[in-house]
Structure formats: C-alpha cells, structure tokens
Amino acid sequence: MVENPLWVALIVGAVLMFITLTGMAYMTWFERKVLARFQDRLGPTRTGPFGLMQPLADAVKLLGKEDLVPASADKWVFLLAPIIIFMTAIVGVSVIPFGGEISIFGFELNLFAADVNVGALVILALGSVGVYGIILGAFASANRFSLLGGLRAAAQVISYEMVLALSLVGVFMLAGSLSLREILVAQQDNLVFDVFGLSISLPNWFILSQPIAFVVYIIAAVAETNRAPFDLPEAESELVAGFHTEYSGFRFSLYFLGEYINMIVISLFAATLFLGGTDGPFAQDIWGLGVLYLLAKAVLFLFFYVWLRATLPRFRFDQLMGIAWKVLLPIALLNVLFTAFVRLISNGEITVPGWAWLIVAGVAIGALLLSLAGERTRSDHSRPAAQAGD
C-alpha cells in the first residue's frame, strides 16, 4: 500500500474532483452530440462552437427554475436524498489510480488520492450507499407513484450490484489483491506466446483473461447506473419520471448529474480493472501519457453507454430482474469457479488427468442444453410472484 502524505492527498483529491465535475458537465454535451449523430441530426450547435457552451446554458436554466418542495413531503429527507447520490458517486474517483509515482518540480507524489487496501470494494460500497438516494428520494416525495418507481429502481440496483461484485471476483483472484494500484501493476506484465515459432507478446490485461467477466460487468454496470436499456424506473414515458418526479431545478440536476458521475466512475473503474488503466505503449516514459490512455479508455466505455442508449429498446421490469438473477448471476458464479480451477491447475497445486476434462465438458454441455430446453417449454405468461410495490 503506497501512501501519500495527507495534504498531498487532499490536493490531489481536490484536483481530481474538479476534473470529474468538468468531465461530468461535458459528458452531457457528449451524450447529446453522439445521440444526435446516431439519430441523423446535429445536436447542440448554437451555444458556442460545436455547442460546447451547452452545459453552461443547461446549468443556468436549471438554477433558474423554481425550487418546489411538495407540501406533504418530508422536508429534510427530501433535501438529503439527491445529496447522498451525488456525494457517493463523486467519492469513487478518489481510489482510482491515475498513474504511478511522478515527480513534479522535484517533488514526489502519487497520482491518486488514496490507495487503500480494499480500493475496489470501496467503489462497490459507495454504490451500495447510493441506493439510499433513490429510496429516500422516492419516499420523501409524497407521491405513491414515485414510491413504487423508487422501490423498483432500488431493487434493480441492488440485484445488479451483486452481479457486478461477483463478476469482479475473477479479476481479484488473478491479481491477488483488492487494491486498484496493485491490479494495475499486475496488468503491466507481458504475456508472451510462442505461436508457430513467432513469439507474440500481449499485455496482461484482464479483458483477455476474463472475457466472460468483462461482458457480465458491462451489462451489470449499465443496469446499475439505471441507464438504457435498463432505465425503466426513470424513463420519461413510464410513471411520469419515476422516482424523481417531484424534483425540479437544482435538485433534479443533482440526481441527473449524480447518474453521470456514476457512469464516469464505473467507466474509469472498468478501464482500470479490465483494460489496464494507464497501461499502453510508452506509458512508462512520458508521464502524461498514462493519464491520457486511461481517459481514452474511459471515453470508449462512455461512448458504449451512449451507443446502447441510442440503439436498444427498454427492458420490462420483470425481464430485467430475470436477466440479473437467472442469467448473469449463474454465469458470474461459474466464471469464479472456473477461474479458481484454472488458477489452481496453473499453480500446480492440483493435477487433472485428461479424461476428467471430457467429463466436465460433457456435463457442462448437457446442463446448457437442458437449461435452453427448459426456457422453451416454460410458458411466457407466468406472472412474477412478489414484486416490490405489489
């Protein structure tokens, strides 16, 4: 565990927070531009060159709106809920490593705010506390539809949080640590393959060692941040606006921006865990290049998010929960099992004779065929038994 002195950590944290807030503001611009291009139109063009002043215009508009608190709402909880979701989202940036040790003006510091021993779990924990922003916001607006929408959103976030955590267990096993800096270091080794006499050297990015976990993580991340196609609880055409119906003006923007910051943090997290973070050609030599690589990878994920929103229709709530519990969770568990097995074999601690692999493959294929057959014969109009809000 590498430590910054306290005041250095505070300064680095403040700079990171400032950068994230700017990034979040321009994420709104990015989304509107990219969505527009997908839909064969231009997006914001009038506010500044290429519409770059659009976030400023949005901020001015939202700040100028009337701040309504419903009369029978619980006032303190109503004020508290968007703050919770915004704060927990932005604290997540503090554990992401933006680089190793650098020296500026002869002064040594590390390019992250905090390297805790359990860094990856901190981000998951912040996601867990962020659920309260949804529940308390839904409850505090004295509106039964908001309550139902909020409880559904909370149920969705909790289910996908678990899938998220399980999909990352494989990565933690391979890296041997929960600390994000050590995961970064573990990905900087090179895997060398000898193929037909040529030796190919690939970076040890975990997307290559854990492709299934990566796919599960991406789906769970999209669902966790309540983004399309999993945004049923807050979609404009359902339940008015879901759990933030009664919020207007700056409070609404806190929810909205909190969601964007959550997206940014999860993209940075994915870039660190699966794509090697600051790793790239010549990243060790030029000190700014690693940060640029990390930001580029995060922008790739953000583009993927917007792409999904532009392209896919929304899932129904029971389909959404069915995917989490019946499909993604078993896949993540099997991935953990498989990774553990492969790790033990490659460490030499157990040896498996060749015929055992045939049996395992047979059992796996049989189970897969059975489950597919089971899906077809089950009738499609079985009601979900006990939903939240029932």
Place this chain on the structure above:
Amino acid sequence: MDWASLAFYLIATVCVLSAAGVVISPNPVHSAIFLILCFLNIAATFVLLGAEFLAVAQVIVYTGAILVLLLFVLMLVDTEKLPDFHTGQPVQRVVGLILGLILLLEIGAAIVARSIEGQPGSASRAEVEAVGGNTQALGRVLYDDNLLAFISVSLVLTVAVIGAIVLALPDRVRGTNKQRGTGTINLGHPVGADGTPLALPQVRGEAPIPPMAPGTLRPVGADRRIVMVSDPDTYNTVGQHEEPLPDLGDDDASRRSLAGRQGEGTR
C-alpha cells in the same frame, strides 16, 4: 494531538448522537436514517482500528443491504396502524433511562479496572503488511483456520433466504389452487351501459362467446378482486371470495397514509 485522535473524537461524537437519534426520533424512517449514519461512523472506526476489509464489509452488508431491507419493509408495511410513541407508560421511559445509566456506570467501571489480559496474537502492523495487507491476512485466517465456520455461515445464509421467502409470500400465492390452471385470463363478459351483457363479435371459425351466468365466481368488474382464503396452519387454500378493492381516494387522509407519514404521535 494527532489526526487519529481528532478523527476518533469526531467520529465517536457523531456516532453517539446518531444512535441517540435512532432511539428518540418519532418517525421510523428518520430513525433508519440515523442508524445509517451510525453504521457509517462505526465503519470509520473500524478503519481507525486497522480493519479496512471489515469496514467496507460493514458498509456493503449492514448499511447497503440490511438497512435497505429495513427501509423496504418500513415502506411496504401499512403505516396507518403504526403505534403511537407516547402510548407507553411514562414510567417505563424513566425506569429505562435509570437502568441504562446504572449499567453504563458498571460497564465503565469494568473497563477501567480491567485486569484480565488476553493473549497477544501474531498480527502486528508490520506482519500484516508483510503478508500483503489486511485483506490477505484476514483471508488466511478465514480460509485456513476457520474454514468450517465459514462454510457453515454460508449454509446459514442460504437457509435464511429460503425461510424469508417462504415467510413473506403473500397469501394468494401460497397454497395449492387446483381450480386455476395456466393460460387464459378471464376478464368476464363485458356489460353495456344498462347492465345487460354485450354480444361480442364472432371471430370466423370460432364459436360465439356466450355471456357468463351470474353467480359464477370470476372478476366481474374493475372494482373487485378474488381473495383466496388459506388455512393458517397448513397454508392450503380453503376457499375464495370476492371483495371490493380498497379505495385509493384522492383526499388528504389516504394521500398522507400512502405517503408514509408514519407519525407515532399526532403530527
């Protein structure tokens, strides 16, 4: 005074005040929020004590799962029937307070006069760092020394999940209902404005739909529902009856009750 002491005093103060808020607050949802604050501060105390994995586990499991479950239950339980905070006898509160203070003094005396020393273990800061950190050291202890306890706890959790699902099933779903098969939803025959059944257009190749005879049990309109009555001992369905749906009126009383104004006193 160094940062750790300052942090400890700050965290301890907030912790105690929020715990007091849990007990004193008349609104259960406010109590739950104070409890969240208390648990987050306890997690911060764990970090001060060098147990980082336990701190995040506390946040994820206790704050992020158990209290969310509690809030769900608070919001789904009918809030009109919540008891009044002040219906208990006032003497109960005074006696509780006195007992609490006496017990606190006793525990305080026991802490200060502590004379039994425990066996020091082998996990000082340097040794823990040598293994790789708090998580790695904890992992070794859990999986090497206490493996049986670990697996038993996972069994306990599985059984708890199954038990909770069975306990909390609504009465309609529980029990065998041999009359209801899979398939069609019977909405009943539509009636016209004067109450007589309408003649439905006949689909070519199918038999005309006859109007249902009155007295057959099926949902007759939008304002009724079928409730299955189940035997509380065996959970088998012993009958069914129709009852009118509760009126989600638009007046202030129902809006307040559904909005969760759980006053334990009068507001």
Place this chain on the structure above:
Amino acid sequence: MMEVGLNHFLMLSAILFIIGLMGVLVRRNLIIIFMCVELMTNAVNLTLVAFAWSLNSIDGQAFALFIIAVAAAEAVIGLAIIIALSRRAHTIDVGDVRTLRD
C-alpha cells in the same frame, strides 16, 4: 485530549450498547426495536475489533465478520416475520401481539 487508547474504543461501544438497550426497552414499534438490536450487535462488533487491534490479533476481525454475516441472516428472517405478522395481526405494536400469552 489524550492519546486514544483501547479504553476509549471500549467506552464508545459501551455507550452504543446502552443506547441500543434503552431503545429496546422503551420503544414499542417492532421495527425500531429491531434497529436497536442491530445497534447492540454493532457495539459488540466494535468491542471485538478494538480488542483485536490492541492485542495484535486478527481473529477478532474474523469473528466480527462472522457476526456481520449471521446478523444479516437474522435480519432477513426477522423482517420476514414482521411482514407476516403485520399482515395477520395488522399491527406492529409489541403490546398488541400477545396471543401466546393469552
């Protein structure tokens, strides 16, 4: 202000335990009683971890982790019982639930 030692942590957990205990004795709402029981459990966790820190042992932390897991199981079942009770008895006042007694 003195240096923070083991006694400070033990006093903090004792205060939390007593507050939880008073909550269980005084309140009548089942769910709030449940919350106070969780508070007491956490106070015990704090004691365990404080001793683990002072005696350089990691067993205290492992035990506290088991307590967290089992408390989660207990919370799940307790809340399911409360839901089932509120459905049948239509109240969650502890004074009204006395069928076993009568």
